[in-house]
Amino acid sequence: MGTVLITGGTGALGKLIVERLRSTDHEIRVLSRRPGAGTHVGDLQTGDGVSEATAGADLIVHAATDFRRSGRHDLRQTENLLAAARDARHLLYVSIVGIDRLPLAYYQRKLACEALITESDIPHTILRATQFHELIAFILSTVDRWPLAPLPLDFRFQPVAAADVATRVAELIDGDPLGRAPDFGGPELFTLAQLTDTWRTATGRPCRTIRIPIPGRAARAYRAGYNTCPDHRDGKQTWADYLASNPATTYRLRG
Template sequence: MEVLVTGGSGQLGRTLVPALQAAGHDVRQMSRRGAGPGGVRGDLATGRDLAQAVRGAEVVVHAASDPRGNPWEVDVAGTRRLVQALDRGRLRHLVYVSIVGVDRVPFGYYRAKYAAEQVLLASGLPVTLARVTQFHPFVDEMLTTARRGPVLIVPMGWTAAPVDVGEAAGFLTELAGGQPTGDVVEFGGPEDLSAGDLARAWAAAREPGVRVVSTPLPGKLSAAFREGGVLPGARAARGRRTYGEHLRGV
């Protein structure tokens, strides 16, 4: 099928595009610059070149996001622009890449992703909302940032189920080739791990000698993480590659 991937130049997109191509699809990757093989220009924040970028798409995997900028403009308003630009007569399936916990965790970026989900559910388009847990490299980045010299301080009681990017791309590729569910599906890593366990594994592999300290954090956001707000539900699909295997490069 003719597949358009928004956010094709991002971490997930760079793995997802070849996975879709390997499945036999004709894939275009949309970004603001339109760089790379099969790249087309389209700006969700302004709508510039969007109609041309989506022309002919039978399947859209909507992975574009702006967590460090203005997600309300890109993720929410940009999703509205995407909905308006799509050819409803040709579109068979739109898969939206969201995050496990967007409906439970009181965090601004998550609220924007949840609002984008509601835009799609109200659009009347054939959609599937794919909520995925945090990728392994994201956990690496957070732990690197949290390190203070010989000490790595992490929130006490927080839990997560980090997932391999390649396995997430494979899951999304299967979804894209299937029928829309009109609802939420979840995909997470194989293990539910505390922040302390993740930090100790990271320190042992990357920074031996760093001491991990777990400390309680107050507030609603911390409570949501302690209560498993970012863990996939019982019916979620799960990957196989563990965070430990990621750290060992296997």
């Protein structure tokens, strides 16, 4: 039994991690910028409230991110967390499969966060996961009412339920620090065209799609599936099962 602090514990993944850890003997702390949303108010960007949240926490799950601003502040936020978390027995960072092969600003910033953690003296585990079902659902729900939905239909994904990733995080944080954990992917690999077909079966939309031919290295990497880990089909919930259990699903971007 220990005290676990979850940064990002109010986010799409983090709230599921909190749910999992609440069924253990651990004391749970949730850092949030918004009073009342977590157990501790704090801002990783400014550092306000962070040492109060980390004091006495022997386990830390770092799932906070600034995705809406392409992770522009993630490095500073991770620095502030590491500075306050020197006494932690185990820090787990949630990262993304393929960030070293996909030239996107958000991914490069996450890679820099991984490096900070690796170079720190804090015993740690870095867990890279593939895109969540919730993210694919958000992308499709953004365009599916348009008369003609423009999508990069040839991009490849291996979507995973955030709930399955949360279960893995809860297992890992209780174990020994692994450095880099094996990647964690969803049970199936699809093109976005195939994911859209299943979405259409579940929702009746979109009526028509058109493939947008996105140029550049990042798009090529998505077409090649560098964001997937076919040898790690660990998640249990399929895309179709996710849609069946979340008929009106939305993925709210936070920040």
